[in-house]
Amino acid sequence: MDSSKYRKVFSSLPQLExxxxxxxxxxxxxxxxxxxxxxxxxxxxxxLWSPHLNIEETRGYIEYLQREYRRGNYADWGLNLKSTGVFIGTIGFADIDTRNNRGEIGYVLNPAYQGQGYMTEALKAVLKVAFAYLGLRRVQARIMVGNIPSERLAERVGFKYEGTLRDHLFVKGAYRTIRIFSLLADDYFSNN
Ligand SMILES: CC(C)(COP(=O)(O)OP(=O)(O)OC[C@H]1O[C@@H](n2cnc3c(N)ncnc32)[C@H](O)[C@@H]1OP(=O)(O)O)[C@@H](O)C(=O)NCCC(=O)NCCS
Incomplete structure (x- = not known):
């Protein structure tokens, strides 16, 4: 990947609508x-993370994100409802491997706003950035076994199930099996 293009996109983090x-x-x-x-x-x-115990923890996380924006590293977008301005969740790259032109996606939505297609809308916008602006070859999602809403979301926008990584991550005291999904640029451009 052209890393200057990548830095340019993330240092300004374009607003998407x-x-x-x-x-x-x-x-x-x-x-x-x-x-x-x-x-x-x-x-x-x-x-991978545990529930925030107090608002200070949330503020600390937002400070971290703001440092990442300033450095031009990948960092999440916030989802804001146009109708009310309420902030309802986040989406972004959990990782970008510039050598292999590969990105990993992650997303979180307030349960009060789930089941209405908001994350589907947001994911489509971020995939456009991934493929049309960053020129990624592959976007993947690593989803813990049992997270059916996340699998449904990934498949809804075209991701394909590739396989299962048994006991792949040690998280919060237990080994977790991961199901991996991906979307390739060629498939994305054939359908968009
Ligand atoms: C993963 C997560 C973001 C999915 O949320 P979601 O509300 O299911 O996703 P969307 O906002 O795209 O909504 C899709 C749902 O709304 C329904 N829907 C209603 N109107 C819709 C519309 N206009 N467009 C698309 N879907 C719509 C869909 O049918 C779907 O419901 P279904 O899965 O029961 O069929 C959410 O479960 C979450 O935040 N989980 C906790 C964090 C997490 O696990 N993140 C993933 C880590 S890999």
């Missing part, structure tokens, strides 16, 4: 809305 959402940099003003879902164990069940 979908039918119902604005995707933009996460700000300290989003801390309360983020804490509302990041503190729930049902949300973090299949994630």
């Amino acid at each position: 979908t039918e119902r959402l604005i995707l933009k940099k996460i700000e300290m003003a989003n801390a309360n809305d983020m804490f509302a879902y990041a503190s729930l164990s049902e949300v973090t069940k299949y994630l």
Whole structure:
């Protein structure tokens, strides 16, 4: 990948617009809305992190994100409802492997806003950045066994199941089996 293009995209983190959402940099003003879902164990069940115990933890995470924006490293977009301005979740690259032109996607949505297609909308916008602007060859999602909503979301936008990595990650005191899904640039451009 052309790494200067990558830095350019992430140092400004372009604002993206979908039918119902604005995707933009996460700000300290989003801390309360983020804490509302990041503190729930049902949300973090299949994630690498544990529920935030207090708002300070959420603020600390937002400070970390802001350092990453300044450095031009990949960092999440915040999902904001156009209708109310409420911050309802995040989406972004959990990793980008520039040598192999590969990105890994991650997303989290407040349960109060699940089941309405918001993350499908956001993921489509981020995939456009991944393939049309960054020129990635492959975007993958590593999903812990049992996370059916995440699998359904990935498949809804065209990801294909590739296989299972048994006891792949040691997370929160237990080995986790991962199901891996991917979308390739050729398939993306054939359908978009
Ligand atoms: C993964 C996660 C983001 C999926 O959330 P979601 O609400 O299912 O996803 P969407 O916002 O795209 O909504 C899709 C659902 O809304 C329904 N829907 C309603 N209107 C829709 C629309 N206009 N477009 C698409 N779907 C719509 C879909 O049918 C689907 O429901 P179904 O899966 O029961 O069929 C959510 O479960 C989550 O945040 N989980 C916790 C964090 C996590 O595990 N992240 C993934 C780590 S790999």
